[in-house]
Amino acid sequence: MALIVQKYGGSSVADARAMLRVAERIVDARKAGHNLVVVVSAMGDTTDDLLDLASQLNPHPPMREMDMLLSAGERVSMSLLAMAINNMGVKAMSYTGAQAGVLTDKHFGKAQVTGMVPERVARAIHDGVVAIVAGFQGVSSDDEVTTLGRGGSDTTAVALAAALHADVCEIYTDVDGLFTADPRIVPTAQRICRISQEETLELAAHGAKILHLRAVEFARRYNVPLHVRSSFSKLDGTWIANEPAHPELEGIVPDAALEEEAVEAPIISGIAHDRSQAKITIIGLDDKPGTAARLFSLVAGADANIDMIVQNLPTSGSGRANISFTLPEVDGERTMRVLRDAQAELGFKEMHYSEGIGILSLVGAGMRTNPGVSAKLFDALSQAGINIDLISTSEIRISVVVKYEQLDAAVRAVHSAFDLDSTDSEAVVYGGSGR
Amino acid sequence: MALIVQKYGGSSVADARAMLRVAERIVDARKAGHNLVVVVSAMGDTTDDLLDLASQLNPHPPMREMDMLLSAGERVSMSLLAMAINNMGVKAMSYTGAQAGVLTDKHFGKAQVTGMVPERVARAIHDGVVAIVAGFQGVSSDDEVTTLGRGGSDTTAVALAAALHADVCEIYTDVDGLFTADPRIVPTAQRICRISQEETLELAAHGAKILHLRAVEFARRYNVPLHVRSSFSKLDGTWIANEPAHPELEGIVPDAALEEEAVEAPIISGIAHDRSQAKITIIGLDDKPGTAARLFSLVAGADANIDMIVQNLPTSGSGRANISFTLPEVDGERTMRVLRDAQAELGFKEMHYSEGIGILSLVGAGMRTNPGVSAKLFDALSQAGINIDLISTSEIRISVVVKYEQLDAAVRAVHSAFDLDSTDSEAVVYGGSGR
Numbered sequence: 001m002a003l004i005v006q007k008y009g010g011s012s013v014a015d016a017r018a019m020l021r022v023a024e025r026i027v028d029a030r031k032a033g034h035n036l037v038v039v040v041s042a043m044g045d046t047t048d049d050l051l052d053l054a055s056q057l058n059p060h061p062p063m064r065e066m067d068m069l070l071s072a073g074e075r076v077s078m079s080l081l082a083m084a085i086n087n088m089g090v091k092a093m094s095y096t097g098a099q100a101g102v103l104t105d106k107h108f109g110k111a112q113v114t115g116m117v118p119e120r121v122a123r124a125i126h127d128g129v130v131a132i133v134a135g136f137q138g139v140s141s142d143d144e145v146t147t148l149g150r151g152g153s154d155t156t157a158v159a160l161a162a163a164l165h166a167d168v169c170e171i172y173t174d175v176d177g178l179f180t181a182d183p184r185i186v187p188t189a190q191r192i193c194r195i196s197q198e199e200t201l202e203l204a205a206h207g208a209k210i211l212h213l214r215a216v217e218f219a220r221r222y223n224v225p226l227h228v229r230s231s232f233s234k235l236d237g238t239w240i241a242n243e244p245a246h247p248e249l250e251g252i253v254p255d256a257a258l259e260e261e262a263v264e265a266p267i268i269s270g271i272a273h274d275r276s277q278a279k280i281t282i283i284g285l286d287d288k289p290g291t292a293a294r295l296f297s298l299v300a301g302a303d304a305n306i307d308m309i310v311q312n313l314p315t316s317g318s319g320r321a322n323i324s325f326t327l328p329e330v331d332g333e334r335t336m337r338v339l340r341d342a343q344a345e346l347g348f349k350e351m352h353y354s355e356g357i358g359i360l361s362l363v364g365a366g367m368r369t370n371p372g373v374s375a376k377l378f379d380a381l382s383q384a385g386i387n388i389d390l391i392s393t394s395e396i397r398i399s400v401v402v403k404y405e406q407l408d409a410a411v412r413a414v415h416s417a418f419d420l421d422s423t424d425s426e427a428v429v430y431g432g433s434g435r
Numbered sequence: 436m437a438l439i440v441q442k443y444g445g446s447s448v449a450d451a452r453a454m455l456r457v458a459e460r461i462v463d464a465r466k467a468g469h470n471l472v473v474v475v476s477a478m479g480d481t482t483d484d485l486l487d488l489a490s491q492l493n494p495h496p497p498m499r500e501m502d503m504l505l506s507a508g509e510r511v512s513m514s515l516l517a518m519a520i521n522n523m524g525v526k527a528m529s530y531t532g533a534q535a536g537v538l539t540d541k542h543f544g545k546a547q548v549t550g551m552v553p554e555r556v557a558r559a560i561h562d563g564v565v566a567i568v569a570g571f572q573g574v575s576s577d578d579e580v581t582t583l584g585r586g587g588s589d590t591t592a593v594a595l596a597a598a599l600h601a602d603v604c605e606i607y608t609d610v611d612g613l614f615t616a617d618p619r620i621v622p623t624a625q626r627i628c629r630i631s632q633e634e635t636l637e638l639a640a641h642g643a644k645i646l647h648l649r650a651v652e653f654a655r656r657y658n659v660p661l662h663v664r665s666s667f668s669k670l671d672g673t674w675i676a677n678e679p680a681h682p683e684l685e686g687i688v689p690d691a692a693l694e695e696e697a698v699e700a701p702i703i704s705g706i707a708h709d710r711s712q713a714k715i716t717i718i719g720l721d722d723k724p725g726t727a728a729r730l731f732s733l734v735a736g737a738d739a740n741i742d743m744i745v746q747n748l749p750t751s752g753s754g755r756a757n758i759s760f761t762l763p764e765v766d767g768e769r770t771m772r773v774l775r776d777a778q779a780e781l782g783f784k785e786m787h788y789s790e791g792i793g794i795l796s797l798v799g800a801g802m803r804t805n806p807g808v809s810a811k812l813f814d815a816l817s818q819a820g821i822n823i824d825l826i827s828t829s830e831i832r833i834s835v836v837v838k839y840e841q842l843d844a845a846v847r848a849v850h851s852a853f854d855l856d857s858t859d860s861e862a863v864v865y866g867g868s869g870r
Contacts, residue, residue: 016491023492050511056451057458057515058522065521068529069514072507076485079504080492086500087493094503099578120578143534143555 002167003125004029007039007135007157011174012231013077014044022172022231023084026130030090035125037164038092039135039157040081042073063108067137067147071097074134082132092130095120097137098145101163102156104138110149111138113156113218116163125164133160151212158215162222169219170227171211177228177237178203178210180420181271185408188421192270194239199269199363200226202397206307206361207274216240267366267373268418273411274359275404277307278332279390281324282339284349292323295339295346302338304331308359308392308399320349324390326401329355357389358407361399362414368395380417386410437602438560439464442474442570442592446609447666448512449479457607457666458519461565465525470560472599473527474570474592475516477508498543502572502582506532509569517567527565530555532572533580536598537591539573545584546573548591548653551598560599568595586647593650597657604654606646606663612672613638613645613663615855616706620843623856627705629674634704634798635661637832641742641796642709651675702801702808703853708846709794710839712742713767714825716759717774719784727758730774730781737773739766742794743827743834755784759825761836764790792824793842796834797849803830815852821845 006026013019030036050069054061061069078094085092101117124131135153138146148155154171161169178200179189195203197220204213211228219226219240229237285291292311299306304327312322327335336353339346367373377398381388386409390401402410415421441461448454465471485504489496496504513529520527536552559566570588573581583590589606596604613635614624630638632655639648646663654661654675664672720726727746734741739762747757762770771788774781802808812833816823821844825836837845850856 016488019492053451053511053515054518057454058518060522061518062521062528065514065517065529068510068531069518072510072514075503075507075510076488079500079507080488082500083489083493083496083504086497087495093497094500096503096580145531 001033001035003035003037003164005037005039005157005161005164005166005169006172007153007170008041008172008231009153009174010041010044010047010077012172013040013081016080018231019043019077019081019084023081023088025231026081026085026092027088027090030130035128036130037121037125037160037166038081038130038132039153039160040074040077040132041135041153042070043077043080046073046076064144067108067111068145070147071134071137071145074137078132078134082130085130085132090130091128092132093124094132094134095124096134097156098139098143100131100133100156100160102133102138102159104140104146104148106140106142106144106146108144108146111140111146113138113148113159116159118160118163121160122164148214151215154212154215155218158218158222158224158226161224162218166224168225168227170229171215172229172231173210174230174232175210176230176233176235178208178240178270180269181411181415182208182273185273185411186271186415186421189415190420190422192238193236194241195269196242196365197223197226197240198242199365199396200240202361202363202394203270203272206272206359206363206397206399207276208270208272211240266364267370268362268364268420269366270363271411271415271420272361272363273407274361275407276329277326277357277359278329278353278355279324279326279357279401280332280335280339281322281352281354282346282348282350283322283352284320285323286347287319287321291346295323298338298342298346299325299327299335302331302335304328304335308390308401310390310392326357326359326390356404358402358404358410359399360402360407360410360414361397362418363397365396367398374398376417377414380413381410384409384413386413436468436470438470438472438599440472440474440592440596440599440601440604441607442588442605443476443607443666444588444609445476445479445482445512447607448475448516451515454478454512454516454519458516458523460666461516461520461527462523462525465565470563471565472556472560472595472601473516473565473567474588474595475509475512475567476570476588477505478512478515481508481511499579502543502546503580505582506569506572506580509572513567513569517565520565520567525565526563527567528559529567530559530569532569532591533574533578535566535568535591535595537568537573537594539575539581539583541575541577541579541581543579543581546575546581548573548583548594551594553595553598556595557599583649586650589647589650590653593653593657593659593661596659597653601659603660603662606650606661607666608645608663609665609667610645611665611668611670613643613675613705615704616846616850617643617708620708620846621706621850621856624850625855625857627673628671629676630704631677631800632658632661632675633677634800634831635675637796637798637829638705638707641707641794641798641832641834642711643705643707646675701799702805703797703799703855704801705798706846706850706855707796707798708842709796710842711764712761712792712794713764713788713790714759714761714792714836715767715770715774716757716787716789717781717783718757718786719755720758721782722754722756726781727756730758733773733777733781734760734762734770737766737770739763739770743825743836745825745827761792761794761825791839793837793839793845794834795837795842795845795849796832797853798832800831802833809833811852812849815848816845819844819848821848 082094103115104111225241517527517529538550539546660676
């Protein structure tokens, strides 16, 4: 008997039929003897419908009211799901974010979880009741309704699993798990059976949309084993866990995932790609101590999230350096304005901005001890006739910037070069869940 | 500068256009210098849509989950309305039942208000913010979401007006106020300009659907002046108040309504009718002390709401009496079962049940001092060829049971007999609001 937290996204509860399928799955797990906490997003198109209504009444609505509006979505899905489960003879009760003790700060629209006090959920578990919890929403210390922003339901689920010391947190979605690459680009991409939390973090941070970055960070910090899987099939998905699985998980964790602990991990786990970034290049920057620090403190002040940074050493004697960095396209214009205003202070000659770049990231814990990975990557790209613009590396990741229109070809070439291709192609759609 | 509580029903906020019209009305009142608290129901068909979804998942859903589900409706309407008002340059914030301090017992689906602690609403008023409050919903002492049942939004509005000592509570609906009879039956029915709380209570209790009984009881207990009016026009509606209007109401209460205080009240205020009742007749009941008391305690135990009771004295020496009473049709079957089980104990011979009766109620404070009212009523009905089955009276009401199919003709005959007909017929639809 284990404590399982399950999270179902909007597509899994899009209509009454989908909801009945989810209810059956929950009832099966309950009847198998497990305790269950279920986090649910708003039904399918609910959020879009509400946003559409709001835009008709106010093009720039107050964020507080927007959170109040959107939080209605989970009330509907969670109470309906509780009804469906009760109808199948299993007791279930639904809880709002506030009732489930999801405490947040007051940043409407993108609130951060500041504490978890899931007393009522714990009591429900104790009473043998399946607790259905509204994802994506919380409550601030002054009793304001907040939402957690994109991927918020994942965060709710992982935070609840951590607070309740759940044995596993199952993230249900419309795909079979994490893949070695986006199957829409690489039809031979394979489902990843097991992957570490650090690798998942790198994949999520570099464009893989299946799990939200914040949720993975939570899972890593509190060591919550995640199981990402499809709500449309009974197939196993992807296990995300560093530690060997708990003994309680026997029968929940498939043998294959447990055994993998014994075999050597593959060098490369997967390839992420990202088309949402832009690049700023600063030419002829004063090569004095502190200039780069000042530059990036200005960028941070513009609230831009920098990913890759590459500095070219000054040509001898010129005293001038070039710096390139990538950042989300949406932050581009704002950041350029801040830097232009500081041109005199920073003392640079020119500044270039390019949208439409592509970033490919190769992620794998195995590359820590495997020196040939970069060479193999560069070789694969060069053989495919693809030029590399920027390169950055971490211990378990190599990212390269390529031309936007060459990104698909680059992903396919690298996928093949690292022997990630499967022989049987799977027909899946690789998409992110909204909340 | 007055404090006005306004309540808008679902039809007044059915879509974005209707909501904009309501927002404009609120903004106008705010710009005229008044403080405003606005209670709002769920948008038009929201409740029906949610009920439909629920019925697909569970034919007998737990009431707790039903309340959670339905309470989502006001979250949507109130936050959208707040957005629309903010877009017109007036500050507005929305509050759930819990945030507005609507405390209730735990009878899901028909919770009673047990206390009002509208601290946040009072603070909003103090800060010059229009407070938009979710109607129909509250919170129990153990933090459960509850709904107040039919007419619940009216109750929320009146309870808030009482707690905040508002100058007036305006109930917006899709008709122009209370009429001397249902205009669908009597096209010459007139809008009632002013009526006492007691008379309104009698009308609401006997079939007039425009205001919920509980809300009127609240208004009477806390002496809250009500103004029932249409959200589709700027016309005055019906003022419901016993006391002379507050001095603060000058400019809010129309002169006509104030002046009416001076003229003599009409004998009859209006005619209500009710087709939802049934009649049970018990024949040959033991005429011993306590038998009737035992009978009605059994009926009360079946949770049936009895309206009229008529007992025929036993024919001399027989020791047997007949008792007839009316009750809502929906309670009929249950009550019959309880009485049949007690036939031996009560010692009666036969029991008859008739659905399809009609009840006409003539209401007017003036009949207290006017002895000829009953005679005039009976005369009007007899001239129209309508037989009276049962009669019951209170100080300001006479009710008669007639044949279901003769009810319309009865209402018209009595309306004419008491000179209630207007010369200019108004084209209005007489309908109740759902929440």
